[in-house]
Amino acid sequence: MxxxxxxxxxxxxxxxxxxxxxxxxxxxxxxxxxxxxxxxxxxxxxxxxxxxxxxxxxxAHVWIHARPGTDLSPLSHMDGVTGVSGPYQTASATAVQQGQRAPLELRAMGTEMPEVGRPVLAKGRWLDPSRPDGVVLERTLARVLRVGVGDTLNVRGLDAIAHRLPVIGVADDSSQGPYPAVTPGLVWALPGTVSAVEPGAGSTQLLIGLRLADPSASDFFVQHVVTVLGGDHVDRASTWQxxxxxxxxxxxxxxxxxxxxxxxxxxxxxxxxxxxxxxxxxxxxxxxxxxxxxxxxxxxxxxxxxxxxxxxxxxxxxxxxxxxxxxxxxxxxxxxxxxxxxxxxxxxxxxxxxxxxxxxxxxxxxxxxxxxxxxxxxxxxxxxxxVPPSGRLSRFARVALLVRLPPALVLGARDAFTRRMRAVMTIGGLAIPMVMVTIALGCWSTLDNFEDHPEQIGLAGALVARPVGVSPYAAAAIIAADRDVATVYPEVQTNALLPGQTRTIQARALGTSDQPYPFPVHDGRMYARPGEAVAGQGLLDLLQVHVGDRVRLTLSGVPVIIHIVGRTIEPSLSGQVLSFGLDTLQQSGIDTSTLSYRIVLRHGAPVDTVRTRLLRESENRLDLQAAQNPAKRLVIVRVVIFGLLIVLALIGAANLLTAASVGLRDHLRDIVVLRAMGLTPRQVTTTLVAGTSVLALIAVIAGIGGGLALSTRLIDLQGRTSGVGAGIGRSPTIFELAVAAIGAMALAALTAFAMARKSSRIDVREVSRV
Structure with a gap:
C-alpha cells in the first residue's frame, strides 16, 4: 500500500x-x-x-461655515479646487418630536442635487417643488427621532414659532459624523422653507463645500481660506479627516x-x-x-x-x-x-x-x-x-503532605505535574483566557462607573436647558427655584479657529472663574481667572501642547490668548474641546447673550421627574435635554463582552477536557493500584479531579493577576488615543473577580469530574492485560 x-x-x-x-x-x-x-x-x-x-x-474635502453677507465666490477660483458645493443658506432650529428635542441645521438646497457633496438618498425622494414644505432628514437623525418618510417633523426656529414639515426622504451624508455624537442634526429643505423657519437673515449662515485635487492638504487649504475671507468672516471649518x-x-x-x-x-x-x-x-x-x-x-x-x-x-x-x-x-x-x-x-x-x-x-x-x-x-x-514519567513529589504534593490533606488530594497534587510540558500548556491555555476575562470585566466596570458617576467624565450637569421665548435670566431663576436643583452653570458654546487657522474646534464658556463647572481635572488644575482654560486630551494632541502652555485662538473673530491649566476627561468630539469661564468671553468683548444652562441636580434626584417639573413650571419655555452619557451609546459593548466570555469558556473547556482525558489515560494502571491500596471509587475520582483543579487554580491566579496589571492600563491607553483622556479605567470589583474565579474553578472541577467518572467503569482485568 x-x-x-x-x-x-x-x-x-x-x-x-x-x-x-x-x-x-x-x-x-x-x-x-x-x-x-x-x-x-x-x-x-x-x-x-x-x-x-x-x-x-x-x-467635499472641506466645509466652510461663513457669516451672512460674506462673499464666497473667490473660493471657487482658488488653486487646487476641483469642485464646489453651494454656497447654501443654513439656519439653526430645534426639532420637538415625541418628547425629544434635537438641535437642527436646516440646509437650503434646490430640487437638483449638486455634483459635489450631494446627499445619498436612502428612502423616499429628494426635495420636490410639488411639496414646497417637504424636508429630507439625515439617516442617523431620523433614527434617533424615530421619524420616517410620510411622518411630520415639528420644528421651531429661534423665534419659538412651530412649523410642521412633512418628511419626504431620508439620506446619508458625508459632510459630518452621525447624530447625536455630532450635532446639530442635518435637515435639507427648499430655500423658502428655511426662510419661513428663520426669517431673520442675520441669524443664518452660509455654507460652502470644496473638493480638492490634493485631499491631504485640506488643513493647509483651510488656513488659506481663512486668509482670503478673513478670520472674522469664518465661523466654522471642518475637513474630511x-x-x-x-x-x-x-x-x-x-x-x-x-x-x-x-x-x-x-x-x-x-x-x-x-x-x-x-x-x-x-x-x-x-x-x-x-x-x-x-x-x-x-x-x-x-x-x-x-x-x-x-x-x-x-x-x-x-x-x-x-x-x-x-x-x-x-x-x-x-x-x-x-x-x-x-x-x-x-x-x-x-x-x-x-x-x-x-x-x-x-x-x-x-x-x-x-x-x-x-x-x-x-x-x-x-x-x-x-506510562507517565516518574519523578519526585511536586512542591504542591509536599505542601499537601505537610498540612495533612487527605491522601486523594495529595496524589492528585503529585499527578498535576507528572508531565511538565502538558502542565505548562494547560496552565497557559487557561491563564491567557482569564487575563482577557479580567480585562473584559474591567471594561464592564468602567462602563458601570460611567453610568453611576457621570460627574467623573464631565457630566455633572444631568440636564441642559436652553431658553425658548423667555430671557436667559428669567430662565435661570425658574431653574434655580426648583427644589432638586443644586447648582446652575451658564454656558455659551462657540467655535474657535486654531493657531494657523487650519481648522475649528468647539470652545465653551461654562460657569465662571469664581464658580467653575466641576470638570474632572486629571492633570493640572481648574481655571481660576479669565484667560485660563482646561482642555481634553484630543485637543492637546491636536495642538501638540501640554498643560501649562499658552495658545492663540480666534473666538468669534476676536484673537484670544488662552492659558491651558488643566486636562479634563472629555467624552465628546474625540476630546477636542476647550472649556473656560464665561468671564473670559466677557473680558474679550465677545457676545454672551445666547446662554444655555447646565443643571446639576441634588444626589438621587430623578432626572425625568425634574425635567417634567421644570417644563411645567416654565410653561414649556425651556428646551430641556438630558446629558448624553457615552455609556448609553456603548450598550453593545456589554453584549460583546458577554459573547467573548462564552467563547473564552469554550477555549478553557477545551484545555480542561484535554488535561483531564490525558490525566485519566496516564493513570489507568494507577487506578488499579489505588483500588488495591483501599481507595474507594469516590477517592479515585477525587484524585483525578484534584490533579486538574490544581492546574486550574494556578492558571486562575496567574490570569487574574495579569489581567489586573493590564486592565486599567489598556483602558486608559484607549482613552488617551481616542482623545477622551487617561484616567477613566476602573478595575473589576472583588465580587466580579470572585465570580469569575469560582466559575473557572467550577468549570475545571466539572470537566475533570465528567472524565474521572469513567474511572469507576474501567474494567480492572482489561487494564491489567495491556
Missing part, C-alpha cells in the same frame, strides 16, 4: 475512533475564526460605510476590544490545539509504534500528524467563516452595528477572509509541530501503554 493511501486511511480511522476530540478541536478553531471576523468587521465597518457614502456623494475620525470613535473601542480578544483567542486556541494534539499523540503511541514497525519513517509520521490536525483546522476555519458571515449579516448584528456607527456593516472582502483563514491554519500547524515531532521519536519497540 502506498504511504499516501495508508496515511489517509489511518487519519480516517483515527477520526472515526475519536470523534469527540476531533469535534472539540474544530469547535475551538471555529470560535477563534468567528471572533476574528467580528473584530475585523467592526474595525473595517467603522470606516468602509463612510468611505462608500463619501465616494457616492462625490464628497475630522468627519472620518468622528465615525470611528465608538466603533474603535469595540474593534480594539474584539481585535485584542481575537489575538488572545488565537494564542489560547493554539495552546488548546497543541495540548489536544499532544494528548491525542500520547493516546496514539501504540499506533505510532506499530506504524514505525511497518516501515513508516519519522518524517512520514510527522507529516501524517500535522496533516490530520491541519485538516481539522481547515474544517474549523470553514465553520468559523460561515458562522461569522451569518452573525455579521444578521438583522440583529446590523441593528447593533448601526446603533454605534449609524450605518450598516459591510461584509469582509475575500482578501481579508483569506488572511484570517491563513493565519488560523498557520497557528494550528505551528501548534502541532512540537507534539508531532515528539510523536515521531517513538521507538518501534515502545511499551504497549504510555
Amino acid at each position: 502506498k504511504p499516501v493511501h495508508a496515511t489517509i486511511r489511518w487519519i480516517r480511522a483515527d477520526l472515526r475512533t475519536r470523534p469527540g476530540q476531533a469535534l472539540l478541536s474544530v469547535s475551538v478553531v471555529a470560535g477563534v475564526v468567528t471572533a476574528l471576523i467580528l473584530a475585523i468587521t467592526m474595525l473595517a465597518g467603522a470606516m468602509d460605510p463612510w468611505k462608500g457614502v463619501f465616494a457616492r456623494s462625490h464628497g 475630522q468627519v472620518r475620525a468622528s465615525m470611528e470613535v465608538d466603533s474603535r473601542l469595540l474593534g480594539l476590544l474584539l481585535g485584542m480578544f481575537g489575538v488572545v483567542a488565537l494564542i489560547a486556541g493554539a495552546l488548546a490545539i497543541g495540548n489536544a494534539t499532544g494528548g491525542r499523540i500520547l493516546s496514539l503511541l501504540q499506533d505510532i509504534a506499530l506504524l514505525k514497525a511497518l516501515g513508516f519513517t519519522p518524517a512520514q509520521i510527522r507529516r501524517m500528524l500535522i496533516l490530520e490536525q491541519t485538516c481539522l483546522g481547515v474544517a474549523g476555519v470553514v465553520l468559523g467563516i460561515l458562522a461569522g458571515s451569518v452573525l455579521t449579516g444578521s438583522s440583529l448584528s446590523q441593528r447593533l452595528f448601526g446603533s454605534v456607527t449609524g450605518t450598516a456593516s459591510a461584509p469582509l472582502s475575500l482578501s481579508r477572509l483569506a488572511l484570517i483563514a491563513a493565519a488560523t491554519v498557520l497557528s494550528v500547524t505551528v501548534a502541532t509541530l512540537l507534539p508531532a515531532w515528539r510523536g515521531s521519536r517513538v521507538s518501534p519497540t515502545s511499551t504497549v501503554t504510555a
Whole structure:
C-alpha cells in the first residue's frame, strides 16, 4: 500500500475512533475564526460605510461655515479646487418630536442635487417643488427621532414659532459624523422653507463645500481660506479627516476590544490545539509504534500528524467563516452595528477572509509541530501503554503532605505535574483566557462607573436647558427655584479657529472663574481667572501642547490668548474641546447673550421627574435635554463582552477536557493500584479531579493577576488615543473577580469530574492485560 493511501486511511480511522476530540478541536478553531471576523468587521465597518457614502456623494474635502453677507465666490477660483458645493443658506432650529428635542441645521438646497457633496438618498425622494414644505432628514437623525418618510417633523426656529414639515426622504451624508455624537442634526429643505423657519437673515449662515485635487492638504487649504475671507468672516471649518475620525470613535473601542480578544483567542486556541494534539499523540503511541514497525519513517509520521490536525483546522476555519458571515449579516448584528456607527456593516472582502483563514491554519500547524515531532521519536519497540514519567513529589504534593490533606488530594497534587510540558500548556491555555476575562470585566466596570458617576467624565450637569421665548435670566431663576436643583452653570458654546487657522474646534464658556463647572481635572488644575482654560486630551494632541502652555485662538473673530491649566476627561468630539469661564468671553468683548444652562441636580434626584417639573413650571419655555452619557451609546459593548466570555469558556473547556482525558489515560494502571491500596471509587475520582483543579487554580491566579496589571492600563491607553483622556479605567470589583474565579474553578472541577467518572467503569482485568 502506498504511504499516501495508508496515511489517509489511518487519519480516517483515527477520526472515526475519536470523534469527540476531533469535534472539540474544530469547535475551538471555529470560535477563534468567528471572533476574528467580528473584530475585523467592526474595525473595517467603522470606516468602509463612510468611505462608500463619501465616494457616492462625490464628497467635499472641506466645509466652510461663513457669516451672512460674506462673499464666497473667490473660493471657487482658488488653486487646487476641483469642485464646489453651494454656497447654501443654513439656519439653526430645534426639532420637538415625541418628547425629544434635537438641535437642527436646516440646509437650503434646490430640487437638483449638486455634483459635489450631494446627499445619498436612502428612502423616499429628494426635495420636490410639488411639496414646497417637504424636508429630507439625515439617516442617523431620523433614527434617533424615530421619524420616517410620510411622518411630520415639528420644528421651531429661534423665534419659538412651530412649523410642521412633512418628511419626504431620508439620506446619508458625508459632510459630518452621525447624530447625536455630532450635532446639530442635518435637515435639507427648499430655500423658502428655511426662510419661513428663520426669517431673520442675520441669524443664518452660509455654507460652502470644496473638493480638492490634493485631499491631504485640506488643513493647509483651510488656513488659506481663512486668509482670503478673513478670520472674522469664518465661523466654522471642518475637513474630511475630522468627519472620518468622528465615525470611528465608538466603533474603535469595540474593534480594539474584539481585535485584542481575537489575538488572545488565537494564542489560547493554539495552546488548546497543541495540548489536544499532544494528548491525542500520547493516546496514539501504540499506533505510532506499530506504524514505525511497518516501515513508516519519522518524517512520514510527522507529516501524517500535522496533516490530520491541519485538516481539522481547515474544517474549523470553514465553520468559523460561515458562522461569522451569518452573525455579521444578521438583522440583529446590523441593528447593533448601526446603533454605534449609524450605518450598516459591510461584509469582509475575500482578501481579508483569506488572511484570517491563513493565519488560523498557520497557528494550528505551528501548534502541532512540537507534539508531532515528539510523536515521531517513538521507538518501534515502545511499551504497549504510555506510562507517565516518574519523578519526585511536586512542591504542591509536599505542601499537601505537610498540612495533612487527605491522601486523594495529595496524589492528585503529585499527578498535576507528572508531565511538565502538558502542565505548562494547560496552565497557559487557561491563564491567557482569564487575563482577557479580567480585562473584559474591567471594561464592564468602567462602563458601570460611567453610568453611576457621570460627574467623573464631565457630566455633572444631568440636564441642559436652553431658553425658548423667555430671557436667559428669567430662565435661570425658574431653574434655580426648583427644589432638586443644586447648582446652575451658564454656558455659551462657540467655535474657535486654531493657531494657523487650519481648522475649528468647539470652545465653551461654562460657569465662571469664581464658580467653575466641576470638570474632572486629571492633570493640572481648574481655571481660576479669565484667560485660563482646561482642555481634553484630543485637543492637546491636536495642538501638540501640554498643560501649562499658552495658545492663540480666534473666538468669534476676536484673537484670544488662552492659558491651558488643566486636562479634563472629555467624552465628546474625540476630546477636542476647550472649556473656560464665561468671564473670559466677557473680558474679550465677545457676545454672551445666547446662554444655555447646565443643571446639576441634588444626589438621587430623578432626572425625568425634574425635567417634567421644570417644563411645567416654565410653561414649556425651556428646551430641556438630558446629558448624553457615552455609556448609553456603548450598550453593545456589554453584549460583546458577554459573547467573548462564552467563547473564552469554550477555549478553557477545551484545555480542561484535554488535561483531564490525558490525566485519566496516564493513570489507568494507577487506578488499579489505588483500588488495591483501599481507595474507594469516590477517592479515585477525587484524585483525578484534584490533579486538574490544581492546574486550574494556578492558571486562575496567574490570569487574574495579569489581567489586573493590564486592565486599567489598556483602558486608559484607549482613552488617551481616542482623545477622551487617561484616567477613566476602573478595575473589576472583588465580587466580579470572585465570580469569575469560582466559575473557572467550577468549570475545571466539572470537566475533570465528567472524565474521572469513567474511572469507576474501567474494567480492572482489561487494564491489567495491556
